[in-house]
Amino acid sequence: MGKVLLLKPRNPDRSPKRKVDNPMPDIIRHTKDEFERGINCAQVVLSLFAPELGVSDDLAKRIAAAFGGGLGRMGLTCGAVNGSCMALGLKFGSSDGTDEERKDALIRRVRTFHERFEKRFGSTRCRDLLGHDIADPEVFSHVADNGIFMRVCPEVVDGAVRILREILQEENRETLQ
Secondary structure (H helix, E strand, O other): OOOOOEOOOOOOOOOOOOOOOOOOHHHHHHHHHHHHOOOOHHHHHHHHHHHHHOOOHHHHHHHHHHHOOOOOOOOOEOHHHHHHHHHHHHHHOOOOOOOHHHHHHHHHHHHHHHHHHHHHHOOOEHHHHHOEOOOOHHHHHHHHHOOHHHHHHHHHHHHHHHHHHHHHHHHHHHHHO
């Protein structure tokens, strides 16, 4: 077997740094089930919000397909972050390039999501969260074969979903006031 490139993990057990709270077992179980079917983290997140965003499950999964593994398995921005930002874009984005107020409001929400995610997990980068640089195909295989995706990513997806729900709920409260 060739070399396995390891990054220094954020903490010794290579699980993401997270606040102490109870994970949502339904999201974690759902994520694991989807991973077993070959669905990536970006697809899981976007498809979970698809019904309320007026998008079919199939379309959401096709839109998010290239964003898993930190954008095409390059270990860049976490797919759960990417999927969340896509959901924010669908909910608050505009196809009118001149609507500066709407653009600014979306950017604020994306930045809020990013800040909360980074605070919770210590990074938004896939390779940091996993503790491995999966851009190398051998390292990707090592991570997959050793169940690292299944140990780390469902909790990260759960956290992303929680943060995204918080932002959407905050928006609903502001709208009602």
